Amino acid sequence: xxxxxxxxxxxxxxxxxDIIGDWWTxxxxxxxxxGVTTFEDFHQSLGVSRNTLTQRxxxxxxxGMLEKTLYSxxxxxxxxxxxxxxxxxxxxxxxxxxxxxxxxxxxxxxxxVRHKTCGAEATARVVCACCEAPLALSDLEPLDEAA
Amino acid sequence: xxxxxxxxxxxxxxxxxDIIGDWWTxxxxxxxxxGVTTFEDFHQSLGVSRNTLTQRxxxxxxxGMLEKTLYSxxxxxxxxxxxxxxxxxxxxxxxxxxxxxxxxxxxxxxxxVRHKTCGAEATARVVCACCEAPLALSDLEPLDEAA
Numbered sequence: 240x241x242x243x244x245x246x247x248x249x250x251x252x253x254x255x256x257d258i259i260g261d262w263w264t265x266x267x268x269x270x271x272x273x274g275v276t277t278f279e280d281f282h283q284s285l286g287v288s289r290n291t292l293t294q295r296x297x298x299x300x301x302x303g304m305l306e307k308t309l310y311s312x313x314x315x316x317x318x319x320x321x322x323x324x325x326x327x328x329x330x331x332x333x334x335x336x337x338x339x340x341x342x343x344x345x346x347x348x349x350x351x352v353r354h355k356t357c358g359a360e361a362t363a364r365v366v367c368a369c370c371e372a373p374l375a376l377s378d379l380e381p382l383d384e385a386a
Numbered sequence: 387x388x389x390x391x392x393x394x395x396x397x398x399x400x401x402x403x404d405i406i407g408d409w410w411t412x413x414x415x416x417x418x419x420x421g422v423t424t425f426e427d428f429h430q431s432l433g434v435s436r437n438t439l440t441q442r443x444x445x446x447x448x449x450g451m452l453e454k455t456l457y458s459x460x461x462x463x464x465x466x467x468x469x470x471x472x473x474x475x476x477x478x479x480x481x482x483x484x485x486x487x488x489x490x491x492x493x494x495x496x497x498x499v500r501h502k503t504c505g506a507e508a509t510a511r512v513v514c515a516c517c518e519a520p521l522a523l524s525d526l527e528p529l530d531e532a533a
Contacts, residue, residue, distance in 0.1 A: 249493055249496050250413075250416075250483075250495075250496055250497065251482075251483045251484075251485075251486030251487045251490065251491045251495055252412060252413065252416055252479060252482055252483040252486060253413060254486050254490045254491065255482045255483065255485060255486035255490065256409055256412045256413065256482070257409065258490070259482075260407060260408060260409045260412065261407060261408070261409075262403055262404070262407045262408075265399060265403050265407065266397075266399065266400055266403065269397075269399055272523055273528075302490075303489075321523075324489045326522075326523045326524075327485060327488070327489065328485055329521075329522075329523040329526075330481065330512035330520070330521040330522070330523075331478070331481045331482050331485050331512065332399060333512060333521055334477070334478045334481045334512050335398075335399055335402045335403070335406075335478050336397075336398045336399040336402065337398075337515075338398075338402060338474060338475055338478050339398030339399060339401050339402035340398045341474070342450075342471045342474065343398065343401045343402065343405070343449075344398045344401065346396055348397075348398055349396050349397055350397065350528075351528070351529040351530075352526040352527065352528060352529055353526065353527050353528070353529045354514045354516065354517065354519075354521070354525055354526060355525045355526065355527055356514065356517055356519050356525045357514060357516050357517030357519070359514070359516035359517065360516075360529055361514055361516075361521060361526055362514070362515040362516070363512050363513070363514070363515065363521055364512070364513050364514070364515040364518075365477035365478065365480060365481050365510050365511070365512055365513075366510070366511055366512075366513050366518070367501045367503065367504060367506070367508055367509070367510070367511070368484075368509040368510065368511040369501065369504050369506035369507075369508075369509070370501065370503055370504030370506065371511075371513070371518065372501075372503050372504070373477070374476075374477040374480055374501070374508060374510055375473075375476075375477070376419055376468075376473045376476040376477075377473075378501055378502045378503045379476075379499045379500065379501060379502065379508055380499065380500050380502055381420075381497075381498070381499060381500070382498040382499055382500045382507055383498075
C-alpha cells in the first residue's frame with residue numbers, strides 16, 4: 240500500500256507523522272532510548288520481522304533519527320545510535336506514554352524511569368513553553384482570530 | 387497487511403501507538419481539535435479517501451477518542467466530537483508538532499495557536515510532572531537501577 244507523501248505537507252505534525260507514524264517506529268525509538276543499539280537486540284526486544292525491522296531502521300537513519308556505524312567487519316554488523324534529533328524526540332514518546340498510562344493502561348508502566356534532576360519517577364507533562372502552565376485544548380485559540 | 391495487536395502489549399506507548407499509529411489518525415485528531423466535526427469537512431481538509439476516512443473515524447470512536455452523534459436523519463449524517471480522552475491527547479500532538487517545527491519544518495507552522503492563559507503563541511514543551519524541568523534523555527535512568 241503506497242501511502243500519501245506527508246513529508247511534503249506544510250504541517251510539522253504531518254511531517255513528524257511521516258517519520259514516526261507506523262506501528263513499529265515509535266517502539267524502535269523507545270528501545271534506542273533505553274540503550275538498544277544492535278539489530279539483534281531490537282529484533283529480540285520487539286519480535287518484529289527482520290525485513291520490517293531493516294526497513295524501519297533504514298528509514299530512521301535516512302530521516303536523521305538514528306546514526307548507523309559499522310562495529311564489526313566480518314561479519315558486517317552495525318550499531319544504531321540516536322542522533323540529537325532522535326534524542327530530542329524522546330520527551331514526545333514520554334508524553335505519548337503518559338497519556339496512555341492515564342487513559343488506556345490496565346497495569347503499571349513496565350518501563351519506569353527516574354528523573355535524575357529531581358529524583359522522582361519521570362512522568363511527562365506538556366506545558367506552554369512561555370508560561371509553563373499545562374497545555375489544554377480549552378485554553379487555545381487560533382492565532383489569527385486573536386490578533 | 388495485518389499488523390500486530392499492540393493493544394495487548396503491556397506498554398502504554400505500544401497501546402497508544404496502536405490507537406494513533408497510522409499516518410492519517412493524528413491528522414484527523416488535529417482537525418478534530420480545530421473544530422472539524424463532519425465527515426465531509428474531514429474529507430475536504432485531508433484529501434484522504436472516503437473509505438480510509440470511514441475506517442479511521444470508526445476506529446477513533448471505538449477507542450474512545452471521538453464521539454459520534456447523529457445530527458441529520460435524512461440523509462443520515464453524523465458529527466464526530468472529541469471526548470475528554472481525545473482532548474487530553476491534543477498536548478501530545480502539539481509536542482509532536484513542536485518537535486517537527488524544530489527539526490524538520492522548512493516553513494513557519496501553518497496552524498498557529500495562542501495560549502489564552504498567557505497570551506503568547508502556544509509552543510509545547512515536555513517537562514517532568516514533578517519538578518517541571520524540561521525532560522531530556524540524558525537526565526533519565528531506569529527506576530530499578532536507581533533504587
